[in-house]
Amino acid sequence: MNAPVEALPMAEWRRVFEVNLFGHIAVTQALLPELLRTKGRVINISSIGGKYAMATYGAYAGAKFALEAVSDSLRREVAPLGVQVVVVEPGGVRTEIAARGIATANDLAARMTPEQDRRYGDLVRANNRLMASGTASGLTADAAAQVIVKAVTTRRPRPRYTAGRDAALIMRLGRLLSDRTLDRILAANLRRHYPKGAIA
Incomplete structure (x- = not known):
């Protein structure tokens, strides 16, 4: 569900x-008594967007940032009780999510006011192109599943696993660069996807 912060309705x-x-939390609450009894493991599927949010990804990234925080809190609560909590942070994965996301973004863009369309229309179109290309060149679903299998089966798992080269690269850059420098890099990458003649 990608749309500018200003244009995304509160219901969305x-x-x-x-x-x-909230879905993750509800499932975790329901299963936690059994996980505590069996010394089980919680695997939360987050996203690279849970650490670094791109333009128009505010709602999705906001929820994933929150999931990262909840996972950290839960890990610290239940580790002394023998339950491990692991977060998997995929980048682009070749699934149907991009096509559905683009269709939803186009539907939301069609509902923007004329002023919002002038401000954000080219940005939405550029992000759609970027999403399509990133997914096409992304990790296969099988490769992403192998990262999840590792998180599930490793005896002493790390708190976080990235899935995909794009996720690993953005994580590294994010740790090394200032926010402004990372903003410029992300903007330059997005600029290649703007419609011809548009001002990025």
């Missing part, structure tokens, strides 16, 4: 958080 913000945050 709530829906994104219901699916990407």
Whole structure:
């Protein structure tokens, strides 16, 4: 659900958080007594967007940032009780999510006011192109599943696993560069996807 912060209706913000945050919490609460009894493991599927948010990804990234925080808190609560909590942070994965995301972004863009379209229309179109190209060149679903298998089966798992070269690269850059420098790099990457003649 990608749309500019200004243009995304509040009901859609709530829906994104219901699916990407509150759903995780509800399942965790329901299963935690058994996980505590069996010394089980919680694997939360986050996203590279849970650490670094791109333009128009505010709702999705916001929910994933929150999931990262909840996972950290839960890990520190239940580690002394024998339960491990692991976060998997994929980048682009070749699934149907991009096509559905682009269709939803186009639907949301069609509902923007004329002023919002002037401000953000080219940005939305550029992000759609970037999403399509990033997914096409992304990790296969099988490769992403192998990272999840590792998180599930490793005896002493790390708190976080990235999945995909793009995720690993952005994580490294994010640790090394200032926010402004990272903003410029992300903007330059996005600029290549703007419609011809558009001002990025």
